[in-house]
Amino acid sequence: MYQSEEDFQLSSYRFDLPxxxxxxxxxxxxxxxxxxxxxRKGTEPLIHTEFKQLAQYLPKNAxxxxxxxxxxxxxxxxxxxxxxxxxxxxxxxxPLVVRDAKPVRGKEGWFAAExxxxxxxxxxxxxxxxVLFGATISVTVLETGPFGQRRVLLxxxxxxxxxxxxxxxxxxxxxxxRPDDDEDQSRYQTIFARTEKTGSVAAPTAGLHFTEPxxxxxxxxxxxxxxxxxxxxxxxxxxxRSEDIxxxxxxxxxxxxxxxxxxxxxxxxxxxxxxxxVGTTSLRALEGVHELCGxxxxxxxxxxxxxxxxxxxxxxxxxxxxxHLPESSLLMLVSAFTDRxxxxxxxxxxxxxxxxxxxxxxAMLIR
Numbered sequence: 001m002y003q004s005e006e007d008f009q010l011s012s013y014r015f016d017l018p019x020x021x022x023x024x025x026x027x028x029x030x031x032x033x034x035x036x037x038x039x040r041k042g043t044e045p046l047i048h049t050e051f052k053q054l055a056q057y058l059p060k061n062a063x064x065x066x067x068x069x070x071x072x073x074x075x076x077x078x079x080x081x082x083x084x085x086x087x088x089x090x091x092x093x094x095p096l097v098v099r100d101a102k103p104v105r106g107k108e109g110w111f112a113a114e115x116x117x118x119x120x121x122x123x124x125x126x127x128x129x130x131v132l133f134g135a136t137i138s139v140t141v142l143e144t145g146p147f148g149q150r151r152v153l154l155x156x157x158x159x160x161x162x163x164x165x166x167x168x169x170x171x172x173x174x175x176x177x178r179p180d181d182d183e184d185q186s187r188y189q190t191i192f193a194r195t196e197k198t199g200s201v202a203a204p205t206a207g208l209h210f211t212e213p214x215x216x217x218x219x220x221x222x223x224x225x226x227x228x229x230x231x232x233x234x235x236x237x238x239x240x241r242s243e244d245i246x247x248x249x250x251x252x253x254x255x256x257x258x259x260x261x262x263x264x265x266x267x268x269x270x271x272x273x274x275x276x277x278v279g280t281t282s283l284r285a286l287e288g289v290h291e292l293c294g295x296x297x298x299x300x301x302x303x304x305x306x307x308x309x310x311x312x313x314x315x316x317x318x319x320x321x322x323x324h325l326p327e328s329s330l331l332m333l334v335s336a337f338t339d340r341x342x343x344x345x346x347x348x349x350x351x352x353x354x355x356x357x358x359x360x361x362x363a364m365l366i367r
Contacts, residue, residue, distance in 0.1 A: 007309040023360035067204035070193035073168030093231035094199030134167035206279030274317035
């Protein structure tokens with residue numbers, strides 16, 4: 001497809017979004033979301049329906065790929081020795097922190113590892129400063145990086161995931177302008193989330209619309225489902241700062257694609273069955289592995305794939321996703337999957353029809 005220079009300009013991804021359409025809470029009942037259905041190619045009109053009707057709009061015999069990562073209570077609130085408040089958000093995927101952990105000499109049951117994170121406080125946090133969060137986690141700043149990032153020494157007692165669960169908060173996205181509450185403990189996790197895959201600092205939000213009965217019904221209707229793991233980082237909310245989006249360097253994400261998933265995807269492609277990504281994270285995992293390896297195959301490691309118009313998807317045929325921020329890398333991704341002008345026209349219609357936007361908002365199927 002021909003790309004114009006406008007497709008590469010950050011300003012081409014702006015749209016007007018009333019503040020009241022940014023969902024601050026999940027729907028009262030999981031799965032009670034609206035669904036916009038959009039044709040990936042052609043000029044078919046948009047369909048407005050409910051998410052519970054998803055099955056009738058999915059291509060027959062489709063293979064759905066969901067992200068099974070679980071959100072960590074990665075946001076820690078503490079006090080500095082001066083008495084000021086400090087906040088820490090872990091950015092390094094939890095499995096990598098645990099992998100590099102070493103026992104702390106002289107502190108039985110304590111472990112330590114270097115990690116990266118965001119540190120925010122009322123004043124400057126100096127290198128070497130230590131902050132205790134609760135009774136089981138401490139953070140020492142080692143080096144200052146860009147945009148509030150820090151290289152830190154993380155120390156903890158016992159199991160790291162349990163320490164964060166006992167001390168931390170669910171890291172709701174910055175556009176949800178309220179503190180996390182007890183409901184978020186369950187509603188900001190998908191039904192696919194596995195305890196052993198804990199470590200994301202944001203939910204793979206397309207999966208939030210699914211319920212267990214719906215998953216079972218889809219399988220009974222002939223749809224197959226498999227799971228990849230992509231540990232969602234805070235970088236998913238990082239703004240694109242280059243007016244020419246081709247100069248943007250996207251955050252890295254840690255991905256796990258096992259042999260079973262690789263075989264299922266390759267079998268579906270060979271049988272001409274469509275592969276549908278449940279969320280942009282699943283899409284980035286599959287497309288990222290294909291870009292690095294030349295095929296979908298078992299893979300564990302980092303991907304920094306950045307998809308925008310002119311960079312086509314080679315694996316995924318359809319996408320279930322939420323509605324994304326203006327000028328965001330995710331809006332560029334869905335525009336790459338279809339067409340920027342058509343996507344912005346669909347977003348305009350979504351605004352006019354009062355769809356709810358972002359993490360706790362409504363859904364879109366691009367097929």
